[in-house]
Amino acid sequence: GQNIDQPTEMTATEGAIVQINCTYQTSGFNGLFWYQQHAGEAPTFLSYNVLDGLEEKGRFSSFLSRSKGYSYLLLKELQMKDSASYLCAVNPGTYKYIFGTGTRLKVLA
Amino acid sequence: DVKVTQSSRYLVKRTGEKVFLECVQDMDHENMFWYRQDPGLGLRLIYFSYDVKMKEKGDIPEGYSVSREKKERFSLILESASTNQTSMYLCASSPPGGRGHEQYFGPGTRLTVT
Numbered sequence: 001g002q003n004i005d006q007p008t009e010m011t012a013t014e015g016a017i018v019q020i021n022c023t024y025q026t027s028g029f030n031g032l033f034w035y036q037q038h039a040g041e042a043p044t045f046l047s048y049n050v051l052d053g054l055e056e057k058g059r060f061s062s063f064l065s066r067s068k069g070y071s072y073l074l075l076k077e078l079q080m081k082d083s084a085s086y087l088c089a090v091n092p093g094t095y096k097y098i099f100g101t102g103t104r105l106k107v108l109a
Numbered sequence: 110d111v112k113v114t115q116s117s118r119y120l121v122k123r124t125g126e127k128v129f130l131e132c133v134q135d136m137d138h139e140n141m142f143w144y145r146q147d148p149g150l151g152l153r154l155i156y157f158s159y160d161v162k163m164k165e166k167g168d169i170p171e172g173y174s175v176s177r178e179k180k181e182r183f184s185l186i187l188e189s190a191s192t193n194q195t196s197m198y199l200c201a202s203s204p205p206g207g208r209g210h211e212q213y214f215g216p217g218t219r220l221t222v223t
């Protein structure tokens with residue numbers, strides 16, 4: 001079957017660095033996406049990885065290892081507004097996207 | 110600025126009612142999707158469409174149908190609402206090909222069936 005695993009909840013302190021992991025097992029692979037979703041709002045796109053390595057976008061970075069079926073989202077200089085759920089999603093090469101259940105991140109002052 | 114809109118943010122319906130959820134995108138995207146989001150279960154795909162009048166079942170199509178008469182509009186229909194369809198419904202669109210493109214989500218409709 002197709003499966004994406006990510007931790008349910010994480011807590012970190014304002015100004016710190018946090019790493020959210022995602023492991024996946026899918027029938028095919030055409031890219032991995034990270035979305036941010038604040039409570040009661042729509043998911044918004046953060047990053048996309050299709051090749052191995054690190055993609056950096058300001059305070060956010062995303063890493064992919066296709067051989068290990070593994071990705072992580074790295075958030076630096078955490079701010080209170082980063083408190084949200086972070087969704088990992090894989091496009092297995094079809095029109096469909098497979099989503100993980102999301103990681104709820106709480107940033108404490 | 111890309112935009113996906115949904116007809117209602119909150120909706121309360123009675124068991125057995127026919128329910129229509131509308132989604133409109135202004136990005137000229139070919140692909141449109143309907144998901145439901147439940148705590149602990151993540152986003153689950155109900156139906157998607159890759160062109161006008163084309164539709165395919167997702168992972169949980171039972172109890173739902175869809176309509177796509179125009180490129181910009183994708184409707185989700187609950188033929189006879191049941192309490193287990195109480196959920197957050199999210200519409201999304203993406204550029205053609207469906208591969209390697211991020212999805213753009215609407216604000217969601219929180220549906221309660223009593």
